[in-house]
Amino acid sequence: MTSPQPVTELFWAYWKTKTMLSAIELGVFTELAKEPLRGDELAGRLGLGPGAVGDFLDALVALDLLDRTGDVYANTPAADEYLDAGKPATYLGDSYLTQCAGLADDLTGVLRTGEALRGARTGRDFYADTYATSNSVRAFQRDMTALSIGSARVIADSFPWDDYRSLADIGTSEGALPGRILLRHPHLTAVGFDLPQAREGFEEYTGALDLADRMSFQPGDFFRDELPSADVLVFGHILHNWGLEEKRLLLDKAYRALPEGGAVLIYETLIDGDRRSNAVGLILSLMMHLEVPGGFDYTGPECQEWLREAGFRETRVEHLDGPESMIIGFK
Amino acid sequence: MTSPQPVTELFWAYWKTKTMLSAIELGVFTELAKEPLRGDELAGRLGLGPGAVGDFLDALVALDLLDRTGDVYANTPAADEYLDAGKPATYLGDSYLTQCAGLADDLTGVLRTGEALRGARTGRDFYADTYATSNSVRAFQRDMTALSIGSARVIADSFPWDDYRSLADIGTSEGALPGRILLRHPHLTAVGFDLPQAREGFEEYTGALDLADRMSFQPGDFFRDELPSADVLVFGHILHNWGLEEKRLLLDKAYRALPEGGAVLIYETLIDGDRRSNAVGLILSLMMHLEVPGGFDYTGPECQEWLREAGFRETRVEHLDGPESMIIGFK
Numbered sequence A, B: 001m002t003s004p005q006p007v008t009e010l011f012w013a014y015w016k017t018k019t020m021l022s023a024i025e026l027g028v029f030t031e032l033a034k035e036p037l038r039g040d041e042l043a044g045r046l047g048l049g050p051g052a053v054g055d056f057l058d059a060l061v062a063l064d065l066l067d068r069t070g071d072v073y074a075n076t077p078a079a080d081e082y083l084d085a086g087k088p089a090t091y092l093g094d095s096y097l098t099q100c101a102g103l104a105d106d107l108t109g110v111l112r113t114g115e116a117l118r119g120a121r122t123g124r125d126f127y128a129d130t131y132a133t134s135n136s137v138r139a140f141q142r143d144m145t146a147l148s149i150g151s152a153r154v155i156a157d158s159f160p161w162d163d164y165r166s167l168a169d170i171g172t173s174e175g176a177l178p179g180r181i182l183l184r185h186p187h188l189t190a191v192g193f194d195l196p197q198a199r200e201g202f203e204e205y206t207g208a209l210d211l212a213d214r215m216s217f218q219p220g221d222f223f224r225d226e227l228p229s230a231d232v233l234v235f236g237h238i239l240h241n242w243g244l245e246e247k248r249l250l251l252d253k254a255y256r257a258l259p260e261g262g263a264v265l266i267y268e269t270l271i272d273g274d275r276r277s278n279a280v281g282l283i284l285s286l287m288m289h290l291e292v293p294g295g296f297d298y299t300g301p302e303c304q305e306w307l308r309e310a311g312f313r314e315t316r317v318e319h320l321d322g323p324e325s326m327i328i329g330f331k
Helices: A005-026 A026-035 A040-044 A053-062 A077-082 A093-099 A105-113 A123-130 A136-159 A174-183 A196-208 A244-255 A281-292 A300-310 B005-026 B028-034 B039-046 B053-062 B075-084 B094-097 B103-111 B123-130 B136-156 B176-184 B196-208 B245-257 B279-291 B298-311
Strands: A068-071 A073-076 A166-170 A189-194 A216-220 A232-236 A263-268 A314-319 A324-330 B066-069 B070-075 B164-169 B191-196 B215-219 B232-236 B265-266 B312-319 B325-330
Touching: A005 A026, A005 A053, A005 A093, A005 A105, A005 A136, A005 A281, A005 B005, A005 B075, A026 A040, A026 A073, A026 A077, A040 A053, A040 B164, A053 A068, A053 A073, A053 A281, A077 B005, A093 A281, A093 A300, A093 B136, A093 B191, A105 A281, A105 B215, A123 A136, A123 B232, A136 A174, A136 A263, A136 B094, A166 A174, A166 A244, A174 A216, A174 A232, A189 A196, A189 B066, A232 A244, A232 B164, A244 A263, A244 A300, A244 B075, A263 B298, A300 A314, A300 A324, A314 B279, A324 B298, B005 B028, B005 B053, B005 B103, B005 B136, B028 B039, B028 B070, B039 B053, B039 B136, B053 B066, B053 B070, B053 B279, B070 B075, B070 B232, B075 B176, B103 B279, B136 B196, B136 B232, B164 B176, B164 B245, B176 B191, B176 B196, B176 B215, B176 B232, B191 B196, B245 B265, B245 B298, B265 B298, B298 B325
Parallel strands: A166 A189, A166 A232, A189 A216, A232 A263, B164 B191, B164 B232, B191 B215, B232 B265
Antiparallel strands: A068 A073, A263 A324, A314 A324, B066 B070, B265 B325, B312 B325
């Protein structure tokens, strides 16, 4: 199996343009050309809502448009010369905004108001809407497979699956991850856990892989119900949808559901520890602000701390593919 | 002066996404998964119009989605596994098209019909429309400065300006290029040549640089009128707007207008000689198909041949900055 990186990188490319355009439109570079500022000062001057500003500014750092020293942001030389409206002989911003009219409107709106799109007030609202019709849940499931398949491929190879006999994938969607792992490891069985509306897509996808005898769907709500029991519990792009309190609650539940010697495996478009290089991780976190109120992506060290507090005795972070990494916690 | 590359690269990023999306939507990868095909065969099967197909497919080569051997195109391994609709377990195309709905509609439409957008039937129609109102000509001029300023900076440094006393910039727009060169070389004078509607923008821009005593605007139509006389004639992102016959006509006119010992300097987002690495050059050529009927970008060797046929005794190609290069012809 080949890495999807050449393809996913081209998908993310337009989000990089969008992030720059929003910053131009909001006047980030024009304001910072006057003087470097802390994030909260800049947000105050530009009238930005709370929530997404930190990820937004750090994404601009990762895109080499801003420098960050301590908690103070400044333009990089190229941004200062070409994206400051106060320098009309070299300012490219008007031209870019006109040529890309509308491209970044959603992101710019979220940054201005601090509120998610589509009126969702909580993450649960978002999922209630998304899972409301068969079409919308199937489309969402295809998106989740697209987001996960690159990591699934590496996790199937690099995790010590020989030490375990079963896994449960929490928020499994179509089951792309356990499917990929079971194809590679014939000794394993897997449960895919998700809201009942995900069953149809799961059974269609995993049925096509001819894995129905080793893989089953377990319907449930991971806030209302206990998690399934298995040697390894997997959360793939799940924790980032939720606020800190809910993230911790899910990790507590995982700890309770695991046997001694079990492991939790969390994979995400993890933000680098310094929050200055993984542009896609920071942009995906921005997208969470757009879609799911309270959601945010995080760094490896942050997640390791939550795992230790949930009781896990040992944790480690490993890079997977492209912008994706996993954190493992051993009980 | 700093390179605008970090900024312009982010601008072009969304065009890379668009190019991939159009290829997904048109079924390029699904068709090539069945068997490798020549460009004309593929265009026939997909029902694509003539004109832009070669640039489109070569841009996909430069984006690492296709391989080209001789004149036969095949999917790269990543495109074959993730962008072939015949492989539903790993196909990411539906998800990408849904998430980016509308992003590539203009490009996909042009590829299907082979006709430029906005009803322009010739390059002259395009310019007549663009120069029709003060607002549209000013916006266009800002775009042209955005496209040229990175090259202007390097040309000011790397061309042997000490050997010459005057330049004329043909299709000068705001005059960003001669402005940048004159700021660096106080012995030079410059003429900016463009349609009369460009005068206002030119005088505003170059006036702000405090160069009015060494720089003047000369109104004219480079097809109807003779070109101004100067030691160096510059064509920046001009030739690519026109068909082959018009390109040659302009180079013939340049040869006639130059003194013995004079030079023509052409800078473009030049396509690499193999047409397989400068994605932005190939994409800009695609954009020409979108905007200006008959226009296309080209490689250094192609332009050197046109220059030799126009009578220039010596030619050379030099890289400038990012995706931009220049071709120089000496009379």
